[in-house]
Amino acid sequence: MVKFFFIYPPSADPTTPPLAFARIKGAVSSHLGSKGRFEFIDENQKFTRYVVDLGLSGKIREWIRNALETSLPNELRIELERASAWSEHLAEGLLKAMGTLKTEHLFLDISRYRFAYETIEKAFHAFSLAYYPAMVGYATARLALDIRSSAQAREALSSARLNPYLHYFEARVPDYEKADVLGISVVYSSQLLPSLTLAKLVKQRNKGALVIMGGPCASSLRSELEDGFGEFVDLVIPGDAEAFFQYLCDRGIELDEKAKSLDAAQTYAQGPPQQWFKEPDSRLDYSWAAIESYLLPEPIICLDITRGCYYGKCVFCAYGHREGYYRRMRPDQVVSVIKDIEEKIGCSKFFFSVDVVDPGFLEEVSAGLISAGLKIAYCLDARLEKRFAQRDFVEMLFRSGCRAISFGMESASQGTLDAMGKGTDSSYFPVILKNLFDAGIHVQVHLIHGFPEEPASALKKTIHFLHSFKEEITNAGASRFALLKGSIIEKNPKKYGISKMVKVGDLSLDYEYYCDMDTEYPSFETFKKTLFNMFPAVGRLTGSTTDYLIYAARYKPSELKKRIRRILP
Structure with missing residues (x-):
């Protein structure tokens, strides 16, 4: 066999x-x-448990003690001494953390949740010190050697x-x-x-x-x-x-x-790239999965109701399979798959793992879920389309189980949006955000910092907009602009003010680039701090995560924000 x-x-x-x-x-x-x-x-998942078990067994604490008795670079010694101070209680903390993450009422106690998340992050931080300055985190990785070329990969x-x-x-x-x-x-x-x-x-x-x-x-x-x-x-x-x-x-x-x-x-x-892709269908089989081993108090299942992007004109994007066309599962199949998973696994929460969902299809799916009488909660990614400005559509989404939507807003400046090729109209953003908030749907917006030649005034306009809607928006995240392999900008960088781009390695998915920016343009660190002050976050409660869906299904946006602010300084 x-x-x-x-x-x-x-x-x-x-x-x-x-x-x-x-x-x-x-x-x-x-x-x-x-x-x-x-x-x-x-x-x-097994690697996560491996690191946690090293902490539970005391091996991380023992390694830190032994390492401190050797000759070390000063920066590493400082990190180890800090870790040594809390590693004495790491095993006890991890036991509590694991219990919290697997027990619903403890998970939904935001103070306990914060402790659990931060304790697991400490275990990963201490584990990573053996590979300093690498940082392997809970769902993230930053390696000591930036793997951007075959030579670097072979060395590692x-x-x-x-x-x-x-x-x-x-x-x-x-x-x-x-x-x-x-x-x-x-x-x-x-x-x-x-x-x-x-x-x-x-x-x-x-x-x-x-x-x-x-x-x-x-x-x-x-x-x-x-x-x-x-x-x-x-x-x-x-x-x-x-x-x-x-x-x-x-x-x-x-x-x-x-x-x-x-x-x-x-x-x-x-052969032709079109043959590499197919429409998602109802053939999903989670029977292999040890559902109870995942660090959530209840199962959450990912479901690709769509694949690819129906818009495809954002000049910075190269997400997912770049050659793939937009493809959708039939609405009736979405309903039947959810019914099947609910019956077999007992799952009532779904992470619609998509590049983006078009509003027309989302309306069909929502109608099917309501008609079937399914009592579920789900989250998804979408564009800030005008359709969300229609209150009846948004209320329908809530009735069907939608509890959180992550939008790629990128900017609130129409000039920047036009330069990005976003195809969205910022004049609709206020009513969209208000509709979603009134309906009880949590909103995360994602922003891009440092788009080539964006003036400081445009970023300040975005910050002002976010401040004006800091109650309607539950969470905001940001990333630095990256010149990606396969993006529209890559094909004609000078059109976007990029004077030079350099491929830094054969395994790199982006380029180093050079362009003139406004001298008064705020730094990325300053921008992130501004966002956090407006939209504080705890652990993985950042809008587009499984953890967040559990909270969004229980609390309205305003209530969750109050709970987060209550425990932060």
């Missing part, structure tokens, strides 16, 4: 089973039937000092060394080093294994991974994994037939 292992690596959100596995399981099972033994392993792969995942996977690899096929889902760049680490370790023990990578990050670096790491990465599948498995099935090729699969994959990758 053929042994298939599908892996979701660290570091990403560890609170919910990866959606990719639920999709792949149905596709692969129908392709191979009883011929294969399939194992879907969430190494991201062979260094226990630079690679926080090496010891972990060395202990885990015996479970995989007899695999016939090892599939690794690389969604985010933070997952690249752990993915390559596992692939290399498996190939060292089993050269005959077929190692496949997929996911948006891997797809974006397909040629770089296959050419630069070909000795342990056999192929990278572009687009939706289930589309590739269907491609093999249609041609009568079994995945365990390595030579045929590799030849087919090359033909597939060189």
Whole structure:
């Protein structure tokens, strides 16, 4: 029997089973039937538990003590001394934290929730000091060596000092060394080093294994991974994994037939990108998942009711699979899938894991959920479209279970929005925000700092707007502008005031760039501080997370903001 292992690596959100596995399981099972033994392993969730267990067992505290007796760089010694002060109580704190995150009434006590989140973050911080200045966090990773080139990746792969995942996977690899096929889902760049680490370790023990990578990050670096790491990465599948498995099935090729699969994959990758994608359907299977092991008091399931972006004109964006067209699950399938998951798993909260949802489709889905009498809560990402200015539409969303929406506002300055190609009208923003607030739907807005040639006056206008609507907006987050590979700006940077752009490494998904900015333009740190003062946040209660959905389902926006402000200085 053929042994298939599908892996979701660290570091990403560890609170919910990866959606990719639920999709792949149905596709692969129908392709191979009883011929294969399939194992879907969430190494991201297991790695989180691994770090927590190091803290519970006292090993982190012991390592800190031993490290302080050695010769150390001054900055690291200071960090270790700080960690030493609280590590004595780390195990006790982690026990309380785990209990809080798994118990609803404790989870919803915001003071206890804050303690739990910060305690787990402390465990990750202390763990990371062994790889200083790397910082592996709860759902985040910042490595000591910025992996932006194949040379940097190879250096980290062979260094226990630079690679926080090496010891972990060395202990885990015996479970995989007899695999016939090892599939690794690389969604985010933070997952690249752990993915390559596992692939290399498996190939060292089993050269005959077929190692496949997929996911948006891997797809974006397909040629770089296959050419630069070909000795342990056999192929990278572009687009939706289930589309590739269907491609093999249609041609009568079994995945365990390595030579045929590799030849087919090359033909597939060189073919028209449209074949790499398919409409999401009702074939979702979460039966492999140990739902109770995730650090939430109740299950939350990701559901890709849409894939891709229906707009596709924002000049800065290169999110997800760039070649993919906008595709939607049928509204009746959305309802049937939710019913099925609710019956089998007992899940009533759903994270609509989408690039963006168009309002027309969202209206159809909402009507179906209401008609079916489903009592659920869900959150999603959307554009600030004029449709949200219609009160009846927003009230319908609330009745269907919508409790939180994350909007890519980017700016409140119409001039900046036009330069970005956003296609949104800022004059509608006030009524949209008021409608959502009145309906009881939480709103997060995301903003971009430092868009090329944006004047300081435009950013100040955005800040003034946010202040004017600080009650209607529950949370606001920001990121620095990044010149991304595959974006519209990349094709014509001078049009946007960029005088020079430099690719910093073959594995980098963005460029260093040069452009003139207003000398009075506020720094990113100042902007973030301004946002936090207006929209304080605790832990992962930042609008577009599973943790937040649980709170949004219980508390109205104004009530949650009061509770957060009550516990902060």
